[in-house]
Each structure stands twice: as structure tokens, then as C-alpha cells.
Amino acid sequence: MPSGQETSFRDHAKNSNFDTLSTALLRWQHQTCLTVFSLLVKKIVQLPAITANYTNIASMKTQVSFIRRNIAFFLPFLLVPYTTSAQKKPLDHSVYDGWQSIGSSGISADGSFIFYTVTPQEGDAQLFITTPHKQQIGKIDRGFQADFSADQRFLVALIKPFFSESREARIRKKKPDEMPKDSLAIFALETANLIKIPNVKSYKIPEETSEYLAYVREDLPPSPDTLKADTAETDKPSHKKPVSILHIRNLASGNETTFERVNMYHFNKDGNALVFVRTAAEKDSIGADAGLYYYDLVSDAAHHISRGKGVYKNIAFDESTSQLAFTADKSPEKSLQKAFKLYYYTPAQDTAIVIADAYTNGVPSNWYISGDGDVRFSKNGKKLFFGIAPVPRVKDTTLVEFEHANVDIWHWKDDYLQPQQLVNLREELNRSYLAVTYPKQGRKVIPLADEQLPEVRLTYDADNEFALGTTDIGRRIETQWQTGSFQDIYAVSTTDGSRKKIAANIRGSISLSPTGNYIVWFNRSDSSWYSHTIQSGSTLRLNADLPVIFSDEDNDVPDEPNGYGIAGWTEDDAAVFINDKYDIWAFALDGTERRILTNGAGRSNQVTFRYIHFANDRNLPGRPRKPTIIDKKEPLILSAFNHINKENGWYVSNGRNNRDPKEISMGPFRLGAVQRATETKHYLYTKESYVSSPDLYTSPDFTSETKLSSINPQQTNYNWGTAELMQWTTPKGHAAEGILYKPEDFDPNKKYPVIAYFYERLSDGLHTYIPPTPTPSRLNISFFVSNGYLVFAPDIRYETGYPGRSAEEYVNSGMEELKKQPWVDSGKLGIQGQSWGGYQVAHLITRTDMYAAAWSGAPVVNMTSAYGGIRWGSGMNRQFQYERTQSRIGATLWENPALYIENSPLFHLPNVTTPVVIMSNDADGAVPWYQGIEMFTALRRLQKPVWLLNYNGEAHNLVQRQNRKDIQRRELEFFDHFLKGKPAAPWIEKGVPATLKGIDWGFGN
Secondary structure: OOOOOOOOHHHHHHHOOOOOHHHHHHHHHHHHHHHHHHHHHHHHHOHHHHHHHOOOHHHHHHHHHHHHHHHHHHHHHHHOOOOOHHHOEOOOOOOOOOOEEEEEEEEOOOOOOEEEEEEEOOOOOEEEEEOOOOOEEEEEEOEEEEEEOOOOOEEEEEEOOOHHHHHHHHHOOOOHHHOOOOEEEEEEOOOOOEEEEOOEEEEEOOOOOOOEEEEEEEEOOOOOOOOOEOOOOOOOOOOOOOEEEEEEEEOOOOOEEEEEOEEEEEEOOOOOEEEEEEOOOOOOOOOOOOEEEEEEOOOOEEEEEEEOOOEEEEEEEOOOOOOEEEEEEOOOOOOOOOOEEEEEEOOOOOOOEEEEOOOOOOOOOOEEEOOOOOOEEOOOOOOEEEEEEEOOOOOOOOOOHHHOOOOOOOOOOOOOOHHHHHHOHHHHHOOOEEEEEOHHHOOOOEEOOOOOOOEEEOOOOOOOOEEEEEEOOOOOHHHHOOOOOOEEEEEEEOOOOOEEEEEEEEOOOEEEOOOOOEEEEEEOOOOEEEEEEOOOOOEEEOOOOOOOOOEOOOOOOOOOOOEOOEEEEOOOOOEEEEEOOOOEEEEEOOOOOEEEOOOOHHHHHOEEEEEOOOOOOOOOOOOOOOOOEOOOOOEEEEEEEEOOOOOEEEEEEEOOOOOOOEEEEEEOOEEEEEEEOOOOOOEEEEEEEOOEEEEEEEEOOOOOOEEOOOOOHHHHHEOOEEEEEEEEEOOOOOEEEEEEEEEOOOOOOOOEEEEEEOOOOOHHHOOOOOOOOOOOOOOOHHHHHHOOOEEEEEOOOOOOOOHHHHHHHHHHHHHHHHHOOOOEEEEEEEEEEEOHHHHHHHHHOOOOOOOOEEEEEOOOOOHHHHOOOEEOOOOEEOHHHHHOOOOOOOOOOOOOHHHHHHOOHHHHHHHOOOOEEEEOOOOOOOOOOHHHHHHHHHHHHOOOOEEEEOOOOOOOOOOOHHHHHHHHHHHHHHHHHHHHOOOOOHHHHOOOOHHHOOOOOOOOO
16 A cells, blocks of 8 residues: 555554454454455546556557456455454443443542542442553552542541442341441552452541541440540440541551540641530430530640530631630520521630620621521631621410411512422521621621611631622512523621612622622623622623623523623632633733634634633632632633544643644543642543443543543443444434434444434533433433434524424424435334423424434423423423423414414324334333323324323433333333334333232333
8 A cells, every 4th residue: 555544553553442453453454455446446437547647558558457456356355344343242231330431530630640430330349549641559448539648658448338238238227327338448449459448427637637537436445434635534434325426647657546436526727626516425415425526636635615505506616726616505405496606716715605696786686697508717717707697486375386376478570389388398498698796896786787788798818808609689570480580799898797689670690799899790681791890880891892792602592691700810819711702711800902812713614722720629618619710810711622533632821922722632522520629720521422431531741641431441342333423414404413322333234223302402411421321211322322213302492482393494494314325224213302402302203204203301382381390300380491491482372372372282282193102100200290191191192103101200311220211121121123124012002001010011022
């Protein structure tokens, strides 16, 4: 072969996914022959020119003879299939449990060590510990919830019981305290020494040091008690039943200090102090040793800083560990009215003191300290934030319960409908409102939020004066028919509680800048970003007069689109970085500068760039997430997605100039779970494609990489598939695209049945791996492709008012395009969809007879009856869904009833000729299950072939694994019968009567 065309057999064998050397040899042989054959054909095409240039007749005859002989030699090789994939097994129902995925993963701060878990769908996981160079240094069977110590000398994890043990305990219906318990694993990274400790409930390690580990295990209490506290210990430990014992372990020496009856514990940031709560001994009614303890790990001394039985919550250290605060309620256990107080402690004190209660100056009348509000200090330690709330009314326990009505009263002026109130009842009962006190300035409380301004947000450090307040009070009723409420924005002073109104009637995202000097929001009403300077009171529109759209360009619902969000901030609040569809913009918050950080290269090339915040920062309890800070002086690593070929990868951008980002790597894969070591630029991520499981990789630069895991090697034993982008033009002239999945052993000389699976737009998932997993109710594409089906996943774009016709436009035209191929069996076409996809399936079979089988999961078939109903999972009314969002009608039922009828399959069911299965579950909180009943009973009356599956107690999508396995089996049997002509399973042929429920499932052989 000519230079540049040659590919060695060794290269093919190295890169092949095939499981035998002979397969690789055959593939190399086939490609070599194909290359030579194509060159020969090319010479035939060029033969007239060749003969014209030959003056020597003998030489010309030699050349022609050479071509003829080689065609005769290579042609037989091309007619013999090179692949042995036809010999591979199709996936079957036995493969699910053993198919694996990468669970949690982590990389040490210096990038020296990596852990990851490999988890089967059902069974025992494994936790691997390795270096970035794939040198395995340890493995912990059934390990999970792992973390590195801050000095990177230890890895700590929990160990689950054997799956078989837990399963057996469930079979025997063991009580929760009798179930098998977790163990603790302490793995020394330098020596690979592994210590296991049984019966562990939880563990914690400090955020910024690693000398100590704390864990709680259930055990018989030690004797004598090892408590080193400044209080006498008089009660003897009970040996009647296990108690929770706190162990504080020095990781280097292995020495431990223990405290019994501990139900809560909390390290400070530096790991030199720990607080914990002890409960009273079993027969101690006074609770002499109960309460909150402060344990100084440096001096190895514990101090009883708050005495008495009670509920202790919301423990918070300040940044320097010089202050501690918490809430506690010490009222009698049977008291109906709790009385939390805010306590304050410093190591210089003997005990914690109350610094705020219901009677403290500033607490509103009939309000009290909430036990449900987060407690936190500002970074400089001057402010202490906590929650306050109105004193709740208490039920009269003297009333006889069964003599009084049990009734919900719906009122037309209620902010939220009663069902939504009931769904959110616990949240509302626990609602608190932010307040602040200054511990070193005396007892005074400054309320920041109240019932008229319920939401107040702080910056991460909370050292600045102003907080961000938002309220939608008085405009919540509108959420019945629109998405999101209109809000007013306030700047709230943490000094005196005063409020400045910044803006009114904003529907969109609202943010406070990291230093608290600016409030930034996106207003959906005009698709604009605004910046408000709190001190000066000035507001400016950041994207004024720019030709670029900052709202969702692909929005096709009859509602105002959302924005693409904020990418990050500069540390000094000089600029905010905002995304459009493709690029990232830098806007000076004072309006002095704006430019495209990515130089417009994203829009020019239809590539979406996004800044990825790699920092794996832990957040202290009660603290908000750290803001994303972007340093323009450093090279910016950007994720990239190409909308044309669906490739993913990485680019690097220099934030200081106006040059296009430079490509690092792009390819036909999908990246996920990206992390970076906090002290080095070493990355950890998963990479997948449709044919490759999402394995774990590590790389210093995203160019050279090391594959750490190799999950699912058994895939090579099974007939898998391929995924390719398909494009066509719809009848109305719209450019359309979707994904076509083919079996690995695809033979263009055969005819295949096709199943179309759709929702809205799926083509961006071209390179997504789809494991053979029991389905929650969707079509498991890999499973059906392996079993000899083509699966087509078309994108659908919608016209307001005509969602059904839109599905016809894209799905039907895509199937018509496929029918042109000789390898498609045009009489064996099926469709499957769940939820919104289930609705579209129901609509399509009323408008065409081209489908031989249909599966409709949780469909809405009657928009007129569903329109005013309730989504019981959230308690919300369904009107917004039909008018503004997914159903896309764009009008109320009384404004355009004709559209609701046209788009309701129920009114057109006499047209159905396609056999259809409906899944509609009696605990569905998203789509009323009576919608499925309406469809079933109508088709039954019309004597159309129809089946309904109701998985008892299941919601919108199946959760119970046994039900997922059941529906997967039924889907295959259904489509195999109607699209492949296999015998009908008994449940298809004659159903399963109630008398045989739980006895005979009606499956085929």
C-alpha cells in the first residue's frame, strides 16, 4: 500500500475492543483489503487517462492485467464478514446486577493518591486506592463514603455489610437496630496498613488538619468511663444494651479517648477542638452528665460547658476557634412548646451563656429563637447569625380527637393551594427568619428577615454590611399558571436591620456579589442582566445595546426564557462573568468595561464554552457555597461542547487578551465528575462514549491521560451497538437531527425492526453510555439494540399551541426517512415514550397507522380534565404546565378549548389501530394515574388491543428494582411479539387475573 495508508495489525489489535486476537486479525485483514480494493477501483476510474498516457501497448496491457488479477484476489475477502460480533450474545435479563459503574471518587490535595469505588447495580462494591500512574496501593471491599486526611497520610471510609447479609436480614424482617452494621476503615497510604473497626455509625475528620479522627460506634459501654471532664461521674455504665460511644483517635499513634452516649459531635476547622452532645444515662432522670462538652485535643481535656438534658443543635465555631455558639432547648421532654435559646462560649469561660432568647431586646413580640435556623459567625467573628420565628400555636390536647372533623379548607386568597401547603408543611413549621447579634456588644438581636421579607442571603464571609433580601409575598397565587413568581429586591443592613428597596417585580435569578457591594440579577421580562451598586444606589443594564442574546436561544415554550447563568466573579468584585449560549462575557460591575472573554469563538464555531470551578472545597455547616472566583491573570480551563458533531473536550483561554481559546483536546466522548487536586493541577474525571463505559481517568493537562479503571470488561462478550447522528428535513422544511443506534453485528443485507424513543431533544447525548439497566419506565436503548433492534431517538422542536403536531412533524418524518433504507422493515415500526414522551406516543397513534406497536408510560391523554388538577408530588396546580411550559398550549382552557381538545388523544382514540401498553401507577405524583385509566377504558370499549400496568405504590418513574426488572422484561416481550413475530407471552395473550396476582406473572418462556 502507498505510504500513509498502511495500518499495522499490531495497532488494530491494540486499539480493538474485540475479545480475541483472531477477531483483531480478521478486522485488520478486512480493512487492508478494503483499502487496496478502493485503490484498484480508483485506477479503473482513471483507466481512460492511464491508457491515453501509455504509448507502449505492452505496458498498458500489463497494468490492466494487474488491476484485474488483484480485484479477483481481494473481492472474496470483502464478501466475507470480518467481524465476529454476530457470534456475541445478545444482552439478557441476567446481566443487570453485575453491570458496574464508578461511584464516588476523590483525589488528594497534592495529587499523589486517588480513590474510587466500583459499584455493581446489585451486590458488593469495591473501593480502590491508587496513584495517578495506576499503581494500586490498596483495596477496601464494600468501602464507601471515603475521604483523605488533610496531610494525605490516611484514607478513611465506611464499609457496608455484605449485600447477602443485608438481604437476608430484610427477608427475616429484622428491626433497624438488628440490621447488619457498617464498619470503619482506616488505611495508611504510606504503609498500606488497613485497620477495620466494626459497628460504626459515622465518622468525621477535621477540615484542615489530620492528626485526629472522630467516630461513633455502637458497643457496650466501657468500664470504667474514660470521660476526662471537670465533673464527677457517679453513675455506673449500663451493660444491658449497646450505646453510642464517641472515639477520638490519634491517627498516627492509634491512641483513643472515648465518651459514651454521644449522639452529635463536631470538629472545628483546624481540628484542635471538638464539641459533642451526651445524652443522659438510661436510669438518670436528672441527667447530671448530659449536655454539651468542649474537648480540647491539644490539652486532652473535656469541659462540660452546657449542662442538662435537652436538644442541642446548630453548633458553630468561628474561623479562629475562639468562639462557639449553638442553640439548645432544655424544657421538659413532654413539653408541647419548645423554648430554644442561643448560647455562646469562649475557652476563657467556665460555661456557655445565653446571649439570646425570646425576651432579648430586638426579638419581636411572640417570637422566639428557632432551633431550625443555621447558626454561623461572620469570618471576622464580629457577627453571629441565627434564626428566629413566630411562636407556633399548640394543639389543644384536651380535645378528643375522634370527636372533631378532619378537614382541609381551601381559600381563594391563600398564597399556595392547600395541597402545596400540606406537601411543604414540615418545611413551613420549621421555617426560621435570619437575625444577627454582636456577641461582644451586649445582648441585642437585629432581625434581618420576617414574614414579609422571608429570604435574606449573606455573602460567604458575611463581613460586609449588606445582605440580599427577596420577597414574592402577594404574588404567589400567580404561580398557579406561570413559572416562577415576581420578586422585589432589598439590600438589608446587618448593622441596624434597615432595608433599601432595589428593584420590583423581577422574575429571574438574583445574586449578591462576593464582597457584598453589588446585587446582580437577570430579568426574564426583557432578557437583560442588571448590576446595582448598593452604596450609591445606581442601577445599570449590563448588556444594553449588545447584539447577543443572553436568554435561552432554544426556548420553545410560551414563556419568557431563562438566562444561561453566572460563570463567576473576580475576587475584588470588579467584574462578573456571564454566559450566553456559546461564550463567556466579562462585565465590569460599575459599567466601565465589557468584553467577550472567549472572543466570540464559541458562537463562530457553534461551540459552548463554560468555566469549570474545580476546587473541591468543603463547606462548614451553615455556610453557603463558596462563590466561584475567576482569576483573569491565570489561564482559564474551559469545557467545550460542539453543537455540530456533539464532541466534548477542553480549551484554554487567556483572560487578559482578546484571542480565541486554544483547543486542548476534543473528541467523540462525554466527560463527567471532573475534579482537580487543590494544591496541584492534576485532574480526575470520567470519560465515556456510547460504546465505552464511563471509566475513571487522570491527567495533568487533559492531553496525556491515564485510564485508572476498566469496568464492565464483560461487555466484549455481548453484541453491543453503535450510535450515529442522523439528519433530515421535515415536511415543513425544518432541519432535524436525531440519533440512530444500530447493533454491533449490523448487516445491511438484513431488515430490522425500528423503535423510536423520544422526549424532547436527545441528540446532545450522542456520546453518552447507556448501561443495560432495569428501566424506571423508559426504553433501555442498549438492551434493545443488542437484541436486534434499531433504535431512533429524534429531536423534537415545538410550535406553540401544537405540541402533538410537532411530534408528528419530527418523529414521523424521521421514521419515513428511515423507511427509505433497504435494511429497515417498514412494517415493523414501534414507538416508546415516558411521561411527556408517553403523551406524544398516545397522540401519534391517533394520527397514523404506521406503527405496529406502542408503549406509553404515564401519559396525559385528556388535557381538559388534567388542566385544573394537582401534581400531588409538589401540591402544585397543573395550569402552568399547559399554558407556559412543557405542554406548550399558550392559552387558558377557556381562551382556546379547541387547542386542548386537538392535543388530547382521548378525543381521537377511535382512530387507533396500534396495539399499545400503558404504564400508569397509582402513586404517581406528577401525572394523575386516572389519565392512564381514561385511555385504557376508552380503548377497551372501542375493542382496541390495550394493556395497562399499574405498579402498586409506585410513583411517576419506577423506583423499586424488582418493578424495574419486571417492566424491562415485559417491554421486550411486547415488542418481540409485535415487531418480531415471536409468540405472545401469557400476560399479552390473556392477562393475569387478580386471583393469580403474586402467583403467576404471566411471562413467556
